Every structure is written in structure tokens, then in C-alpha cells.
Amino acid sequence: MDKEKQFVSAFFEEAGAEIMASFEEKLEIETKSNRNDLVTNIDKQVETLFVKRVLEQFPDHRIFGEEGMAAEIDSLEGPVWIVDPIDGTLNFVMQQKNFTISVALYIDGMGVYGAIYEVEKGDIYTCEKGCGAYLNGKKLTPVNADDTLADHLLVANLSAIQTNERLWDAVKASRGLRLYGAASLEYMYVATGKVGAYMSANLAPWDIAAGKMIAEELGCIVTRLDGSPINMLEQGSSLVALPNVHKTLLDSYLS
Ligand code: 2AM
Numbered sequence: 545m546d547k548e549k550q551f552v553s554a555f556f557e558e559a560g561a562e563i564m565a566s567f568e569e570k571l572e573i574e575t576k577s578n579r580n581d582l583v584t585n586i587d588k589q590v591e592t593l594f595v596k597r598v599l600e601q602f603p604d605h606r607i608f609g610e611e612g613m614a615a616e617i618d619s620l621e622g623p624v625w626i627v628d629p630i631d632g633t634l635n636f637v638m639q640q641k642n643f644t645i646s647v648a649l650y651i652d653g654m655g656v657y658g659a660i661y662e663v664e665k666g667d668i669y670t671c672e673k674g675c676g677a678y679l680n681g682k683k684l685t686p687v688n689a690d691d692t693l694a695d696h697l698l699v700a701n702l703s704a705i706q707t708n709e710r711l712w713d714a715v716k717a718s719r720g721l722r723l724y725g726a727a728s729l730e731y732m733y734v735a736t737g738k739v740g741a742y743m744s745a746n747l748a749p750w751d752i753a754a755g756k757m758i759a760e761e762l763g764c765i766v767t768r769l770d771g772s773p774i775n776m777l778e779q780g781s782s783l784v785a786l787p788n789v790h791k792t793l794l795d796s797y798l799s
């Protein structure tokens with residue numbers, strides 16, 4: 545995995561510099577599915593750069609990305625890179641913080657390497673499956689499996705609460721509600737034990753491909769909101785939580 549790790553590190557450096565430089569320029573912004581679902585010229589530029597760099601170094605690998613800059617794919621057979629060039633585009637546009645680049649390498653549907661770069665902060669989360677997860681090169685400790693809902697903050701999209709109204713009671717049973725607007729970052733807050741769970745009603749594979757791998761490596765449980773496993777080719781709901789919190793949410797608030 546050394547070549548892949550070096551590749552991602554070099555890509556983050558190159559793409560991060562382009563993103564930071566874009567803060568000085570006027571963004572070209574288009575809407576996609578709705579007025580809050582945005583894409584900018586920088587999202588497209590970063591994904592185009594990623595596709596170019598992968599094809600230079602791994603010509604037999606395929607790419608599955610949010611902005612469709614690579615060929616369409618309908619299976620995860622063989623090596624597939626899943627990329628979100630900017631996760632949290634609305635934050636990128638409105639706040640220039642709380643956004644990431646998220647990349648993961650899946651082989652035959654199984655995550656083998658994942659990395660998330662919180663560009664504005666300079667934080668890089670990485671994980672090679674089975675070898676632990678790291679923040680800026682420092683090994684992260686696994687989450688505490690015994691922590692309860694009452695011990696932790698919760699992160700939930702309003703759409704997740706609207707479609708599961710009993711989650712209001714889960715929020716009351718927790719230490720409070722937070723919302724950051726970038727799924728990959730919200731996954732990392734659970735993975736590093738800063739919050740007990742993150743719930744969203746509808747995320748795409750590229751929003752969670754790296755986050756799921758890293759969170760699971762640190763002992764978190766990741767499923768759909770109904771407790772079913774996630775198919776990495778499909779959009780859908782997402783629940784990532786510390787083990788005990790996951791059980792409590794499913795047993796008492798989501799069933
Ligand atoms: P994005 O910034 O890459 O679009 C915001 O709550 C989180 O949900 C972000 O990670 C955002 O990813 C993701 N998301 C997924 N589908 C979305 C949609 N249709 N509109 C806005 N955000 C979406």
C-alpha cells in the first residue's frame with residue numbers, strides 16, 4: 545500500500561494548494577439537485593486532477609467520483625477509487641472551513657485505504673485496513689465501546705430527525721445536538737470520540753467511503769438508519785456511532 549499512500553499524500557498537497565489559492569479568486573457556483581446542493585469550478589478542478597493523477601500512476605484502476613469526471617461505473621469489482629473532491633461544498637462556499645477532500649481505495653467492494661483531508665485546518669486522517677487509523681501521522685486510539693448516549697453529543701441532519709421523530713428524545717437523552725455540514729468530518733468526530741453518533745437521511749457513497757473505513761477501523765459501527773448494511777454503490781441513510789450508542793439508538797429510537 546506504500547505507493548497508494550504516497551500517491552494520496554502527493555495528491556492532497558497538490559489539490560490542497562489549488563483549493564487554498566481559490567480563496568483569493570471568484571468561484572463559479574452552480575446548483576445541482578436543489579438550491580443547497582452546489583458544485584463549484586474547484587470541485588470539478590480537484591476531481592479532474594484526481595482522475596488524471598490516478599490514471600498516470602494506476603492505469604488499471606477505476607474511479608467513482610461525485611462530479612462524474614471519470615467513466616461511469618456500475619460495480620466495485622477490482623480496484624476502485626471513490627472520491628469526493630470537496631465534501632461540504634456549501635461550507636466551502638459560505639465559510640471557507642468545515643470541508644474536506646475524501647478519497648478511498650476499494651478492492652472488490654472492500655475498503656483497503658481511506659484518507660480525509662480537512663484542508664483549511666491542515667488535518668489529514670488516514671487508514672490502511674487492519675493497520676489502525678492516524679491523524680497527521682499519529683496513531684488514533686480506538687473508541688470506548690462502553691460509552692453511553694448520555695455521555696455524548698449527537699450529530700444529526702434535520703432530515704434524519706424529520707423522518708425519525710423519536711430522535712428528538714435521543715437528543716434529549718444525549719448531551720446535546722451539533723451539526724457541521726460535511727459528512728466525512730462528522731464521521732471523523734465520531735471516530736475520534738468527540739461525538740457519540742452521526743445520523744443522516746441521505747448520503748452518497750463518496751460522502752462516506754473513506755469515513756466508514758476509518759470509523760470502523762477505530763471500532764465504530766456503521767449502518768443505514770434501519771440497521772442494515774451499506775452497499776457502497778448506493779445512496780442512502782447513514783448511522784455511524786460508538787458501539788453502545790449505536791445499539792441504544794437502534795433499539796430505543798430508530799425501531
Ligand atoms: P457535499 O458537500 O459533497 O454535497 C451536508 O449535510 C452533507 O451531506 C455533506 O457531506 C454533503 O456532501 C452531503 N450531501 C449528500 N447529498 C446532498 C445533497 N443532495 N445536497 C446537499 N448535501 C448533500
Ligand code: CA
Binds near residue numbers: 610628631
Ligand atoms: Ca462533494
